[in-house]
Amino acid sequence: MTNLPVHGGDLALWSALRRHTQARIGLGRAGAALPTRHRLELQAAHAAARDAVHSPFAPDTVAAALPGTPTVRVRSAAPDRLTYLQRPDLGRRLHPTDRAHLPAGEWDVVFVIADGLSSRAVHEHAAAVVHATAARLDDTWRLAPVVLAEQARVALGDDIAHAMGAAAVVVLVGERPGMSAADSLGAYLTHAPQPGITTDAHRNCLSNIRPPLGLPYETAATKLTALLTRARELGHSGVDLKDETALTESAADQLPR
Amino acid sequence: MSYTSVLGGHRHRFENLARLLAAASPERSGDRLAGLAARSAQERVAARWALAEVPLTAFLTEPLIPYESDDVTRLILDGHDTAAFAPVAGLTVGEFREWLLSERADAAALAALAPGLTPEMVAAVSKLMGNADLVAVARKVRVVTAFRSTIGLPGRLATRLQPNHPTDDPAGVAAALLDGLLLGSGDAVIGINPATDSPRAVRDLLELLDGVIRRYAIPTQSCVLCHVTTSVDLMERGAPVDLVFQSVAGTQAANASFGVTLGLLDEAYEAALALDRGTVGRNVMYFETGQGSALSADAHHGVDQQTVEARAYAVARRYDPLLVNTVVGFIGPEYLYDGRQILRAALEDHFCGKLLGLPMGLDICYTNHADADDDDVATMLTMLGVAGASFVICTPGGDDIMLNYQSASYHDALYLRQVLGLRPAPEFEAWLASIGLLDEGGGIREVLGEAHPLTAIGRDLAA
Numbered sequence: 001m002t003n004l005p006v007h008g009g010d011l012a013l014w015s016a017l018r019r020h021t022q023a024r025i026g027l028g029r030a031g032a033a034l035p036t037r038h039r040l041e042l043q044a045a046h047a048a049a050r051d052a053v054h055s056p057f058a059p060d061t062v063a064a065a066l067p068g069t070p071t072v073r074v075r076s077a078a079p080d081r082l083t084y085l086q087r088p089d090l091g092r093r094l095h096p097t098d099r100a101h102l103p104a105g106e107w108d109v110v111f112v113i114a115d116g117l118s119s120r121a122v123h124e125h126a127a128a129v130v131h132a133t134a135a136r137l138d139d140t141w142r143l144a145p146v147v148l149a150e151q152a153r154v155a156l157g158d159d160i161a162h163a164m165g166a167a168a169v170v171v172l173v174g175e176r177p178g179m180s181a182a183d184s185l186g187a188y189l190t191h192a193p194q195p196g197i198t199t200d201a202h203r204n205c206l207s208n209i210r211p212p213l214g215l216p217y218e219t220a221a222t223k224l225t226a227l228l229t230r231a232r233e234l235g236h237s238g239v240d241l242k243d244e245t246a247l248t249e250s251a252a253d254q255l256p257r
Numbered sequence: 258m259s260y261t262s263v264l265g266g267h268r269h270r271f272e273n274l275a276r277l278l279a280a281a282s283p284e285r286s287g288d289r290l291a292g293l294a295a296r297s298a299q300e301r302v303a304a305r306w307a308l309a310e311v312p313l314t315a316f317l318t319e320p321l322i323p324y325e326s327d328d329v330t331r332l333i334l335d336g337h338d339t340a341a342f343a344p345v346a347g348l349t350v351g352e353f354r355e356w357l358l359s360e361r362a363d364a365a366a367l368a369a370l371a372p373g374l375t376p377e378m379v380a381a382v383s384k385l386m387g388n389a390d391l392v393a394v395a396r397k398v399r400v401v402t403a404f405r406s407t408i409g410l411p412g413r414l415a416t417r418l419q420p421n422h423p424t425d426d427p428a429g430v431a432a433a434l435l436d437g438l439l440l441g442s443g444d445a446v447i448g449i450n451p452a453t454d455s456p457r458a459v460r461d462l463l464e465l466l467d468g469v470i471r472r473y474a475i476p477t478q479s480c481v482l483c484h485v486t487t488s489v490d491l492m493e494r495g496a497p498v499d500l501v502f503q504s505v506a507g508t509q510a511a512n513a514s515f516g517v518t519l520g521l522l523d524e525a526y527e528a529a530l531a532l533d534r535g536t537v538g539r540n541v542m543y544f545e546t547g548q549g550s551a552l553s554a555d556a557h558h559g560v561d562q563q564t565v566e567a568r569a570y571a572v573a574r575r576y577d578p579l580l581v582n583t584v585v586g587f588i589g590p591e592y593l594y595d596g597r598q599i600l601r602a603a604l605e606d607h608f609c610g611k612l613l614g615l616p617m618g619l620d621i622c623y624t625n626h627a628d629a630d631d632d633d634v635a636t637m638l639t640m641l642g643v644a645g646a647s648f649v650i651c652t653p654g655g656d657d658i659m660l661n662y663q664s665a666s667y668h669d670a671l672y673l674r675q676v677l678g679l680r681p682a683p684e685f686e687a688w689l690a691s692i693g694l695l696d697e698g699g700g701i702r703e704v705l706g707e708a709h710p711l712t713a714i715g716r717d718l719a720a
Contacts, residue, residue, distance in 0.1 A: 017431075017715050020718075042631065042656065050625060085591065085626055176661065
């Protein structure tokens with residue numbers, strides 16, 4: 001690949017402009033088309049994203065990264081990846097037999113680790129975010145066992161929290177992979193979720209958790225702790241719950257709801 | 258009323274027109290998600306047999322969504338032009354397909370017919386058509402609109418230059434803008450999807466684009482794709498708004514989910530007309546649509562996703578838009594699963610919009626969780642080029658770093674113009690020639706090491 005010729009991309013101007021954008025500018029041409037190097041680079045990025053979408057979730061990997069933390073495994077009602085991608089409604093509902101695995105209790109918050117659209121993001125980042133957030137919550141917070149959810153969308157957390165009697169749910173979910181990032185983790189906080197009634201307007205979101213290029217674990221944990229605390233005081237989460245640590249919600253649309 | 262047909266020794270019954278249309282639709286994931294799709298391949302064909310027998314007038318007497326509860330239905334029925342409808346008023350849907358494919362349906366006849374057609378009629382006939390039929394008929398329809406450039410002329414293909422940036426960084430936007438201009442893109446519009454809808458941020462981008470267009474005397478128009486209420490606010494404050502943008506859908510409830518009413522659109526349309534910023538035309542609106550938006554808003558009223566999409570075009574045509582863009586693979590695989598479904602939807606939307614008299618273009622795109630790739634983009638682009646699409650959306654390298662999806666690239670538009678002999682909008686083509694970007698064959702000259710006057714756009718902002 002390094003032997004492929006470089007086209008317009010080596011001009012000083014394009015080098016200067018690339019400091020301002022990751023857009024694929026100044027690629028040069030092969031006739032009307034892209035030079036081979038850039039065509040293959042695009043295919044490589046797309047391949048990474050496709051593999052992230054279709055790699056199977058490995059709950060053992062996540063559980064192993066959470067030593068000493070009790071975990072529970074559940075599936076959504078979507079039986080396989082093909083169905084999951086076409087039926088978001090099934091990804092938002094618990095598998096009927098798995099509901100019984102969830103221990104009910106007086107939980108203040110349950111963390112749900114959901115594969116979403118990138119298992120890779122979850123494998124790489126979810127345990128660290130749970131760990132860092134739990135460390136910041138004082139002993140007034142009763143933490144439920146961490147739920148590892150397969151073929152899961154964000155709203156599956158509503159069903160899980162409801163079944164366990166948890167007052168709030170934080171869903172850590174693999175975001176829809178883009179061409180520049182296939183390992184981006186999102187976090188959705190919902191206070192007092194009600195399955196089928198709660199909408200996205202009732203949630204608060206952090207996205208692009210993926211150090212070193214995206215949001216660091218410590219920052220994400222600080223923001224999540226502040227949001228959880230504020231939601232508990234107000235008795236609700238959602239659009240009117242402002243993050244006073246200035247979080248961005250611009251990427252919220254990319255999360256697999 | 259209900260509809261029946263017999264196929265494979267079985268009698269198939271469809272309880273009403275909406276169910277019949279849904280069952281007749283080519284397979285797509287969104288109709289399955291909504292529980293509206295045919296339950297078997299044979300049921301689908303049975304529905305088409307029954308649909309072929311339905312008179313076109315049925316769509317005027319049996320509204321899919323009640324007149325009383327939906328302002329899009331009222332817009333469609335109140336605005337129906339009976340005189341224009343006369344040439345096909347006696348036809349069934351099946352006969353209408355044959356009429357459209359016949360030589361009688363030439364460009365003049367189709368243009369005259371447009372006000373007599375409703376979205377439901379064109380959606381219905383599309384369900385009896387193959388992909389080639391959709392191309393053959395759409396190719397005959399020319400819809401010409403203009404602002405500072407003229408869109409939709411025969412033998413022309415315009416492009417939207419889409420220099421998005423995830424934080425609206427001016428230098429980042431300018432870099433992608435320069436890249437597009439040097440590749441001959443931007444004659445339909447230079448349009449940015451902003452990272453936020455804040456009036457201040459939108460205004461900054463409008464000023465940036467307006468500055469470039471003025472400084473280089475580019476015969477095109479800009480648009481920052483914000484909510485219509487933001488545009489109205491900015492126009493009142495004297496911001497340089499060329500085109501008013503809005504996403505629209507095919508039901509009152511789906512439009513409400515976008516925060517839009519016909520009254521708001523009327524107000525914005527009048528305000529944009531009053532600015533009178535066009536030079537060669539007065540088409541001032543830019544609409545985007547896409548199959549799945551009504552279902553996504555839980556506002557489809559049991560109407561299949563292709564038919565409800567066609568109803569959005571009734572909203573668009575009320576405002577004589579410069580551009581209507583169906584963003585065909587954007588929402589995701591739960592609505593259009595793979596390249597095959599996206600292609601079919603692209604051809605349907607283009608066909609339906611054109612028959613209704615709209616300047617249709619496409620964002621030929623896919624997300625990474627759909628089963629599609631850049632080969633699907635090439636296939637779609639080629640078919641839509643042959644079908645006579647007015648414009649396509651183009652991004653640097655086909656990779657939109659703000660919206661995180663893949664679309665056509667500036668290079669793809671060069672390819673399409675090259676293989677089909679299509680040229681840019683005439684005013685823009687003359688401008689490309691004037692700045693030395695047009696080669697002897699009418700193609701875009703490759704700018705290599707030497708400095709081109711346009712590169713000052715990047716140099717200024719990157720400094």
